[in-house]
Amino acid sequence: METPLTQHISFNRPPYNLRDYERAGGYQALRKALTTMGPADITKTVQDSDLKGRGGAGFNTGMKWSFVPMTGDHAVKYLICNADEMEPGTFKDRMLMEGNPHQLIEGMIISAYAIQASISYIFLRWAYKKAGRLLRHAMDEAYAAGYLGKNILGTGYSLEMYLHTGVGRYICGEETALLNALEGKRATPRTKPPFPQVSGLFGKPTIVNNVETFCNIPHIINNGPEWFKSLGGSDAGTKIYGVSGRVRKPGLWELPMGVTMRELIEVHAGGMANGYRFKGALPGGASTDFLVKEHLDVKLDFKSVAAAGSRLGTGTMIILDDHTCPVGFVHNLEHFFAQESCGWCTPCREGLPWTEKILLSIEKGEGRTEDLQLLDMHTRFLGPGNTFCALAPGAMEPLQSALKYFREDFETHISQKKCPWR
Amino acid sequence: MTILETLTTEEITEIDHEISLVPFRKAAAIEALKVVQQHRGWVSDESLRAIAGHLEISPEELESVATFYNLVFRRPVGRNVILLCDSISCYVMGYQKIYGYIRDRLHISFGETTPDGRFTLLPNACLGTCDHAPALMINNELFRDLTEDRLDEILDGYH
Structure with missing residues (x-):
């Protein structure tokens, strides 16, 4: 079984430096892409590979890139790596960045070339101190080797890369909110359209992809779209x-x-x-x-x-x-979502704290029978189409399914006036 | 009203570097807040006004940015900031016990600072190390797979 993303990751030693990475075949994909392929070839190859965004939305990556204008006067375009990993229970991008920072950087340079971006950012979570140190070092090495900066590999293509560390808000993972954060503003989401591919960071065409998505790119370029599809079972890669x-x-x-x-x-x-x-x-x-x-x-x-x-x-x-109370579990989740709501739209700003309060009272044994209908109502009012972005609908997903699968547990809390797990 | 506090030369140099990387001054707002917090530990009203002046925006606009983000401190914090993860994987793995232990030992709850200014304790959203829950960070250091019996040794390492 092939494991392209983690084949060079071992936590028993420091991650590969530039020389080790090159010795293991690193930056060959970059060389191939920049010297033998046009931007459109790369986008098509990625599109054909059926790589879907690994940040959670699952949209075809190459197709996303194809919406970036490639003709006309676009002196500045941006490519951004979303490394804000703040979804509770998620810890995969940390491993990829700490384990093999050059793999991410190579993937980003190839992707930036595909959309002809001149500036790229890694939007890194503040808490990922080790990843930050390693990425900074790897970027310095890549600059020194001529993989970043002016006239990369003598091709005439130039790319700058910056590491930006956030100051902590879940909503920064939403790609348009992330753009506002990078512009030094409150990270509230933006209206779409226009989509970032056309008008993103500072109003310029912008692509935002997840860490894991970019890490796949060098391997797709090296081995082709058919190889990538064959890696997976029921989906590509x-x-x-x-x-x-x-x-x-x-x-x-x-x-x-x-x-x-x-x-x-x-x-x-x-x-x-x-x-x-x-x-x-x-x-x-x-x-x-x-x-x-x-x-x-x-x-x-x-x-x-x-x-x-x-x-x-x-x-x-x-x-x-079975030792963990499902009501307490969901209460913990809704506490997080209520706290992290950016406050921009009413259903999310008002509905999530209300949801949290109801769950707390049920957990404490103070719930009323009608509270379950209230919670059901919130899952509809805060559902898709009723809010400005996907935060509140996402918050309702564990709640609505808990009410479906563990309803008896909710009812027991109310009828016994206590948490059976305590 | 007079602006009593000014930015230091060092802070201005660092903020100006951030400004040079973006198309307009106020786009460096978050970076500027980070610079000042790095030097002073937190961002006071006076510091905020000084930064806003340097960025050529109103203090109110900068305040709206500063208060949006979890880790811009608008109140003084202790010499060491404990960020205890209270998100779902740590909940399942029992962060509440860790919280209880720290609370009893330091006599502070979430949001409070010890009277000697040694520790501030804050809840924190998922630290992204869920396979080693429960977890906390002190300043820049991450501690994982926490058990109550390890906490004394960890806390004793900070003064």
């Missing part, structure tokens, strides 16, 4: 999957896209920890719907998880075990 919670071996694994939930939990994560039983899981971060026992054979790709009523999201799974 490999995926960094993760599991956290009460399992024997929480962690991250690069696996063919479409591994089943059962295999991920039982084989890779070693099964549930002693004395704990599986009750449900959020398959791809805090903003995804619960999947339960009946879904254990669902393949973890974008389409199959959607068909099961949830989202693949970031592919990092959080397990709900």
Whole structure:
């Protein structure tokens, strides 16, 4: 089984420096792309590979790039790596950046060339201090080797790269909010259209992709779109999957896209920890719907998880075990979302704190029967189409599925006037 | 009203470097706040006015940016800031016990600073190390797989 993204990652040693990375074949894809391929060839190759955005939305990456204007007077275009990884339960991009920073930088340069961007940013989470140090060092090496800066590899193409560290808000992961943060403003989302591909950072054409997405690019250029498709099972490529919670071996694994939930939990994560039983899981971060026992054979790709009523999201799974109160679990999630709402639109700003309060009162044994209808109502009012961005609809996903699969637990809290888990 | 506080030469040099990287001055607002917080530990009203003056924007506009972000401190913090992850994986793995232990030992709750100014304790959203939950950061250092019996040793490392 091939694991292109993690083949050169080992945490028993420091990550590859430039020389080691080159010796392992690094920057060959960049050389190939810049000296033998045109920007349009690269975009088409990526589009044909069927690489879908690994930040959670699952949109075809090459198609996203194809919306960037390639004719006319666009002296400045931007390419941005979204390394803000703040989705609770998600820890995959940290591993990719700490494990092999040059892989990300090479992927970004190739991608920037494809859209003819002249400036690129890595928008890194403040908490990722180690990743920041390693990326800064790797960028310096890449500049010194002529992979960044003016006239890269003598091709006439120039690219600057900057590392920007955020100051902490979940909403910065939303790509238009991220643009506002980079412009030094409050990170509220922007109206679409215009889409960032046309009018993004400082009003210029801009592409924003996730860390894992960029890390795939060198391998697609080296090996071709058909190879990339053949890596996966039910969808193209490999995926960094993760599991956290009460399992024997929480962690991250690069696996063919479409591994089943059962295999991920039982084989890779070693099964549930002693004395704990599986009750449900959020398959791809805090903003995804619960999947339960009946879904254990669902393949973890974008389409199959959607068909099961949830989202693949970031592919990092959080397990709900039988010792953890589902109401408390969801209350913790809604506390996070209420706190991280940017406050821009009313349903999100007002609805999330209300939701949090109701859940707290149920958890404390002070809930009323009609509270469940109130929560049901919120899942509709804060659902898709009723809010400015995807934050509140994402917040409603674990809540609506908890109300569906664990309704009895909610009812027990209300009828017994206490939390049965305490 | 007079602006009593001014930016130091060092701060101005660093902020001006950030300004040189962006198309207009106020786009460096967040970086400028970070620079001053780095030097002074937090951003006081006076500091905020001085930064706004340098960026040529109103203090109100800069305040709207400063208060938006979780890690721009608009109140003084202790010499060491403990950021305890309270998000979902750490919840499942029992961060509440870690919180309880720190609270009992330092006699501070979330949002408070010890009277000697040694520690400030803050809740923090997911630190992205969920396979090693529960986790916390002190200043720039990450501690993972926390158990109550390790906390004394960790806290003793900060003065």
